[in-house]
Amino acid sequence: MDKIVISVSSNEIQICERIGYGSYGVVHKALWQTELEVITIALKIIEDKSQDSETEKIRFEKNILREIENLQKCTHPNIITLYGVSKYSDNICLLFEYADCGSLYKFLHRTKREVSMDERIDWMLQCAKIVIHFMIVYMMTISRFHTIRYCVGCCNVPRVWSTCMEKT
Numbered sequence: 001m002d003k004i005v006i007s008v009s010s011n012e013i014q015i016c017e018r019i020g021y022g023s024y025g026v027v028h029k030a031l032w033q034t035e036l037e038v039i040t041i042a043l044k045i046i047e048d049k050s051q052d053s054e055t056e057k058i059r060f061e062k063n064i065l066r067e068i069e070n071l072q073k074c075t076h077p078n079i080i081t082l083y084g085v086s087k088y089s090d091n092i093c094l095l096f097e098y099a100d101c102g103s104l105y106k107f108l109h110r111t112k113r114e115v116s117m118d119e120r121i122d123w124m125l126q127c128a129k130i131v132i133h134f135m136i137v138y139m140m141t142i143s144r145f146h147t148i149r150y151c152v153g154c155c156n157v158p159r160v161w162s163t164c165m166e167k168t
């Protein structure tokens, strides 16, 4: 993990409850003490699942680096911001903007609230804008999208937090 630049000291982070689990590892709600204020974040603790094989370790590090580089390129109001990278007991951690309404998938499938036609159209438009943004940012480097997942922040604004793209 030598190539990954650590930008935030773990002393600045206070880990709170676990909010989810993904293919990279566990995600916690956390508080980040910046110079100016305390910010609520989603802290993704990356688990090194590569066994002892050197080739696997190199591939794993490459994937993490690519994820970080991709996320750093994306600055868009509908894309969850990657604030920085830290280390927590030898694990790389990614500090993300916290989407306080959780997963859009869960919102759409599990919440009982009726979603009006206007809201649907608005959300679809926002999602289309995100896809266009990705296409512009990555046009030269990717051949296809695997998946794009969304969470919803306040006012139910869809925000992408996971991109899983493949390079050509």
Ligand SMILES: Nc1ncnc2c1ncn2[C@@H]1O[C@H](COP(=O)(O)OP(=O)(O)OP(=O)(O)O)[C@@H](O)[C@H]1O
Binding pocket: 019, 020, 021, 022, 023, 024, 025, 026, 027, 042, 044, 080, 096, 097, 098, 099, 100, 102, 103, 149, 151, 161, 162, 164
């Ligand atoms: N920025 C965030 N704000 C709020 N909750 C989040 C945020 N990021 C992740 N989560 C929560 O953590 C869970 C796991 O997210 P994570 O991105 O690790 O996995 P994933 O969506 O399955 O994607 P992948 O494993 O492919 O990266 C999500 O389902 C969501 O509930």
